[in-house]
Amino acid sequence: MNAPVSRSDDVLKVHRLAHGGGSAALLEWLATRLGGWAGVVPADPAAAHPSGAAAVEGAGQGRRPPEAAVRGAAEMSARGVSSAVLHGAGSATLLFALDAGRALAAVLPLPHPPDAPALLADAAVPLALVLRAEEAELREARAATAEARAREAVLHLLMNGRLSTAHQIAEALRPPLPDPMRMYVAECRTGRRAEVARLCQELTGGRAWVVRCPVYVRHLIILVPADAAAVSCDQDPLAGALSAVAPDCAVGVSAELALSQAPTAYTQAFHALAVARGRGERHARFGPGPELALVAHEAGADWAGALLAPLHAYEPRRPQDPGGQELRATAHAWLNFGSHATRLLKVHRNTLSARIRLVETLLGLDLARLGDQAALSLALRLTPGAGRGSVAAAPAADAPGLDAVLRDPRLTEWARSHLGRLTGPDAPAGARATVRTWLAHDARLVPAAAALGVSVPAARKRLARIEALLERSLLQSPSVRHDLWLAHRAEELTE
Secondary structure, eight states, X not given: OOOOOOHHHHHHHHHHHHHHTHHHHHHHHHHHHHTSEEEEEESSTTSOOTTSSOSOEEESSOSSOOHHHHHHHHHHHHHTOSEEEEEOSXXXXXXXXXXXXXXXXXXXXXXXXXXXHHHHHHHHHHHHHHHHHHHHHHHHHHHHHHHHHHHHHXXXXXXXXXXXXXHHHHHHHSSOOOSSEEEEEEEOOGGGHHHHHHHHHHHTTTOOEEEEOSSOTTEEEEEEETTTSOOOSSOOHHHHHHHTSSTTOEEEEOOOBOGGGHHHHHHHHHHHHHHHTTSTTOEEEOOOOOOHHHHHHHHHHHHHHHHHHHHHTOOOSSTTSOOHHHHHHHHHHHHHHGGGHHHHHTOOHHHHHHHHHHHHHHHTOOTTSHHHHHHHHHHHHHOTTXXXXXXXXXXXXXXXXXXXXXXXXXXXHHHHHHHGGGGSTTSOTTHXXXXXXXXXXXXXXXXXXXXXXXXXXXXXXXXXXXXXXXXXXXXXXXXXXXXHHHHHHHHHHHO
C-alpha cells in the first residue's frame, strides 16, 4: 500500500513544476493528482487576457473549461471573495483567485480528495507568479518581433527610395540611420546572428543600424556610419571581427555611399560577400569598377522614363489592388531575388506571379527573357525617384531605344572595362565563352551546361570561378547577370 503524500511533498512538487515546466505542466499535474479538471478561468469569459494570450487554459478531461468552472469564476468575482466552493450534481468546483481577473479552478467528482482545497491554495501563488513570468516573456517576444518587422520595413523603404518615411520610423527605434554609410552583409548560422549583431553594436558604439535580411535567413544587413567604419586600403577591422565570430561567418562590405544609394550599397555588399566566401580572411570589400547607373544616367534617363511611364501612370481599378508604385517595388524585388521576393514583399507566390504578369503587360516586356529583365533593371536604377506622389509624364515619342543608349561611348567604355577581366591573364580558360553561353540561355544553368557540353555541376563550378574573377555574384541573387547582358549587348553594337 502506498504511503500517503504529505502536504510538504505536494508543495515541493508544485514549486518544482512551476519553475521547470511552467503553468501547463503544473495544471496537468494538478488535474492528474486530483482526478478531475484543473485550469485557469477568467472572471469574465468574454474578456481578453491582458497579455493577449488565450483567456482559458486547463488540463484533464479535455481542454475546454466545464460550465461550472466558468460560472463559478464569474460568481466569485461578483461577490468579491478570494475563494469559493460550488457543489453540483455529482461534482464540486473549487476556486481560488489569482490576479488580473482570473481564478484557479478545479472541477472534481464527489467525493473529492480531502486535501484538494489545501493543495489548490498552495498552488495558487506559484501559479500566479509563473503566469506573470510567461506573460512577460510573451510580451518581450512580441516586442522583439515588432521591432524586427519595423526595422525590416525601414529597410524596404530605403530600398525603394522613401528616405523621409524611413527616417521617421528609424528615429523611434534608434539609432538614427547613418548618412553617409557603408553597408555590411554578414552571413552566418542563424544561431550566431544575435552574437554578430551584439558585437557590431559594441564595436561601433551602438551607432550601427542592424536588420535581419527578410530574404536570406543567414544574413544580417548592417548600416555603419562612414566615420565608424574605419576602412583602410588593406583592412577593415569591423569586417574582420565579425567574420571571426565563427568559421562559417563571411562579410561583404560596400563602398562609402550616401543613404539615398542604399540599393546600390546592398548590391555592392552582396557581391563582396560572394568574394569573401572564397577568401581565407572571410571578408571582402566591393571590387573596383564604375557603377552602370552613374555611367548611363545622362544617356539613358529619357529612355528609362519612357519605358516606365505606363507603370508610373497606372491606376488600379480597385482600391485594394497594387498601384504603379507598388508594382515598381514588386518588379525591383523580383529582379533582385526571383521567387524569394515573396519573403521581402510578404505576399503569396501566386500574387507575385500575377503582379509580374501585369508589369509585363503594362511595359510590353517578356520577363522570361534575360534581355528584357536587364532593360527593366537598368530603367529602374535610372529612375530612383519616379512614381512617388507625382504624375508620371507620358512616353516621349522621340525617346531613344535601349540600343541607342548602349551605343553611347561612355557605355561602350564601361562594357569593355566590365568584360575585360574575362579575357585577362587571370581568367580561367573559356571564361568568356562560358558567360556568353550562360547569358544566351537567359542565365539558366541546365540549358547552358548542355550547350557547353558539360555537366550542370561543372558549369556551376566554372561560374563560381568567374565570380571570384569578377568579384561579383553570378549564381545567387542579386546577380550581376543583368549588367553582364547589357555589357555584352553594348559590345555587340560596336562590332
